[in-house]
Each structure stands twice: as structure tokens, then as C-alpha cells.
Amino acid sequence: MDKVKVLAQYLPPDAAPLIGRWIDYFKCEFKISRNRGSKFGDYRAPHSGKGHRISVNFDLNPYAFLVTTVHEFAHLHTWNEHKHKAKPHGTEWKNNFKKMMQPFFEKEVFPPDVKHAITSYLNNPAASSCSDLTLYRSLRKYDAPKESVHTVEKLPLKALFKLKDGRVFRKEEKLRKRYKCIEVSTRRVYLFSPVAEVEVITEA
Template identity: 85%
Template sequence: MEKIKVLENYMPPAAAPLIGRWIDYFKCEFKISRNRNTKFGDYRPPHAGKGHRISVNFDLNPYAFLVTTVHEFAHLHTWNEHKHKAKPHGIEWKQNFKKMMQPFFDQQVFPPDIRQAITNYLNNPAASSCSDLNLYRSLRQYDAPKESMLTVEKLPANSVFKLKDGRVFRKGEQLRKRFKCVEVSSKRVYLFSPVAEVEVLEG
């Protein structure tokens, strides 16, 4: 099928047939999206005549693309079962994520370190955030090297950095999990994930 051939370009090829079946089974609009610094993927429930919609960033490495895809399908499955009654990353979502990840464990799609990071994430009830940092740090080890790119958490305080869209920011203090950064031109404050990739500027 055409969609499976497309999916094979973005995730481990062995995983593509099952993801293709999920797209059909759940009648889901699946979009491979441009890079978004604030998120790896997104799920939208049925609304205003549209069905389930999932988007995943095109530039993730194959393992990160697959984990993000399963993550978003677990949201879809949880919404089908509970609608708005379940918390976004609560126990119902986590159970579905674990169940939907199992076929890829059975196929041994993931290298041992990523598999262990996923297992740790699923076994930790406190890790309710969609961007479990230990998991995504493990996934990032498989990214192709990018010159002059660093994650926000690795920048010294007050560093100036640029996004792919050209906007320039100065790194500020950490608020819980995210970093408070000020856009240089507008002075507006934005919160950045520690693992957001940015280009470092001098001064």
C-alpha cells in the first residue's frame, strides 16, 4: 500500500504496516508535519465534522517518529473510550500507550537503550508529562549530528539563540520543567522545553 511505503521513510520499516492499519481502523487523518519546536506530535479529537487527526513532525529520527506516533494514537484510543473524562496523560492513556507499544517490543523494533527508557517511563506513575525528558534524551542519541545546534538545557544562562524561523531569544531561568526565554525583538516571554533544539548565537 502507498501509505505504508510513505511511513517506511519516517519510521523503522517493520513498524509501518501496523501503523497503516491503525490509520485505517481508527479512520484517522494522519499528517506528516513541518518541524514544531514546541511539540513532536499532536492529536485532535473529532470536531466540527472532522474525524480524528494526528500530526507528527517530519524531521524526527525513525525511533522518535514511531514513539511519537504511538503516543498520539494512545490519545485517540483513550478519547474513544473515555471522551473528555480521562486526563491527557493519566492512567487510562498510560495503559493504552503501554498496550499499543507492545507489538513493537515483540517485533524488537527498538534498540535496547530506547526500549529500557520506554519501559522506565511506563513504569513510573509520576511521569505523566507527554515530553518525558529521559525518554526523549534517549531518542535524541539517534539523531543525525547537527552543527551549531544544541538543546536549550545545555545552553549557559543568558545565551542568545535562534529558531529555524529566524526568531532570536535569550535564555532565562528554569520554571519547573521549562525554561523562560525572552524574544529579543518583542520582549515577549516564551516557555521552552529543555530538549528543544536551537542554534546558538554569539553574545
């Protein structure tokens, strides 16, 4: 199947042709990956005879898929220009991300709230990666509803929740930017991102 047709199944349709051209231009291996709980996408620089490689999780909504794809292509472009001399999310990467996002702004493929969040993120030097919470929250609004899945910040204090691996936690107070949570079986303390997705446990 034509790569643009495949990409259009995951991206806003108007964005697919340009991403297809980038894959060809940068001679990049582009993989649509299974869900990885710890990250949305990944870029790997040329190594051991392999060229540029980008992977993006298959289950992202179209806007999150596009933001993640541009994020990773900005890493590729920055590597081509600076190799290992540039910081992963430093000024060079941020400038490339902003520049590479521009065509999609011009095509108006993003809803206004997502465009505003991306713009704010790119103008905020304190934001270090796509884990920027304002941007993440704006993108999540376009996810398909998931039964029983909630973010930690939406749970009441002392609520019980579990992770995909089956471990059970109790939500405690917020400490700066993260929530203190106690693993029920071990009493160990963990810090959770406000937007971590968890399954609520209803106590009988």
C-alpha cells in the same frame, strides 16, 4: 503509493505494517506534517463531520516518529473508550499507550536505550506526557546532526543564543527544572526547557 511503503520512509520498517493497519482499523486520517516547534504530533477527536485525525512531524527520526505515532493513537483509542471522561494523559491513556507499544517491543524495533526510557516513562506516574526529558534525550541521540543547533542545557552560563524567529537570549541560572534566560532586546525573563533547541551566537 501504498501507505505502508510511505510509512516505512518515516518509521522503522518493521513497524510500518501495523501502523498501516491501525489507520484502516480506526478509520483515521493520518497526516505527515511540517515541523511544528511546539509539538511532535497531534490528535483531534471526531468533530463537525470529520473523523479521527492524527498528524506527526515529518522530520522526526524513525524511533521518535514511532513513539509519537503510538502516543497519538493511544489518545484515539482512549477517546473511543471514554470520550471526554478521561484526562489527556491520565491512567486510561497511559494503560493504552503501554498496551499499544507492546507489539513494537516484541518486534524489537527500538534500540535498548530507547526501550528502557519508554518503559521507565510508562512506569512513572509523575511523567505527564511525551515531553519526559529522559525519553526525549534518548530519542534525540538518533537525530541527524544539526550544525549550530544545541540544547539550552548544553550551553555555558551567559551564552547568547537565538530562536527561529530571530529573538536573542542570554542563558542564566537554572531554576528548578528550567533555565532562566533573558531576552537581550527587552530584558524580559523567560524560562526555557533544558532540551529546547536553539542556535548559538558567537560573539565577535
